[in-house]
Amino acid sequence: MKRLSFIAAGVIALAAAAPAAAADLPARTYTKAPVMVAPVYDWSGFYIGVNGGGGTSHKCWDLTTAVLVGRVVVPPGPEGCHDATGATVGGQIGYRWQSAAWVFGLEAQGNWADFRGDNISLAIPTDRNQSRIDAFGLFTGQVGYAWNNALVYLKGGAAVTDDRYRIFDIPSGLLTDTAKETRWGGTVGIGLEYGFSPNWSFGFEYDHLFMGTRDVSFTTVVGGAFSGTDRIRQDVDLFTARINYKFGGPVVARY
Secondary structure, eight states: OOOHHHHHHHHHHHHHHHHHHHSSSSOOOOOOOOOOOEEOOOOEEEEEEEEEEEEEEEEEEEEEOOOOEETTEOOEEEEEEEEEEEEEEEEEEEEEEEEETEEEEEEEEEEEEEEEEEEEEESSEEEEEEEEEEEEEEEEEEEEETTTTEEEEEEEEEEEEEEEEEEEEETOOOOOEEEEEEEEEEEEEEEEESSSSSSSEEEEEEEEEEEEEEEEEEEEETTEEEEEEEEEEOOOOOOOOEEEEOSSSOOOHHH
C-alpha cells in the first residue's frame, strides 16, 4: 500500500509541474513564405540578325530632255509607270535600351534585292523601260512598347537604294540605253517582335521608303553618248521576316 501511495504521489507531482515547464519553453517562430517572382524579358543590349522577304518599287518615268532617235527628235512627255517587284535578303545590327515597358533603339540594315519591272514607253512606243533595285540600306531609330517578351515598335530614318535603268528596243530586243544611280530618301516602318529565348527573337516588319523624284541621265550602250534624261519618281514597300540574336541582357526577375 505504501508503494502505491508513493507512485500516485509522483504522478500527481509530474502533472502539476508540466504546465510550468511548458511555460518556460521559447515561443514558436513562423517563417514567412518567399515572395513569388515573375520573369521579365529584357530587350536591352546589342543585337545582330538576318532578314528576308519581298518588296515592290513603284516607278514613274517622264521624259524631260529631247532625245535623238534615229533622225526623229522626240518631245518631252510621260513614259508611264510600272512596279518593280522581287525578293530580298540581308542583315541588321543595332542596340536597344529599355526603360520600364518602353524600348528605344538604333539600327542599321543592309539588303541585297532583285526588284524588277518594266513598261512600254508612252512617249516612244518602240521602247521598253525597265527598272531594277539591286540593294538598299536603312538607318533608323526605334521606339516601342514591350509586354514582357512581346515588342511592338515604330521606326523611321534614312534610306538608300542602288537603282539601275535600262531601255530595250522592242522590234530588235536589243538593249540600247542604260543609267544607274544611288538614291537617298526617308523611311518609316512598324514591326512586331517576340523573344522566344533570353537571347533570340523573331519578328515581322513593314517599311515604306519615300525615295522622291530625281532626274536620271541615260547613255547609249554603243559609244556611251548622252541619249536623254528622265524624271523618275520612286516609292518602295518592304515586307520582311527577321531573326535576331541579342548579346547579354538575360531574363531578369521582377518582385
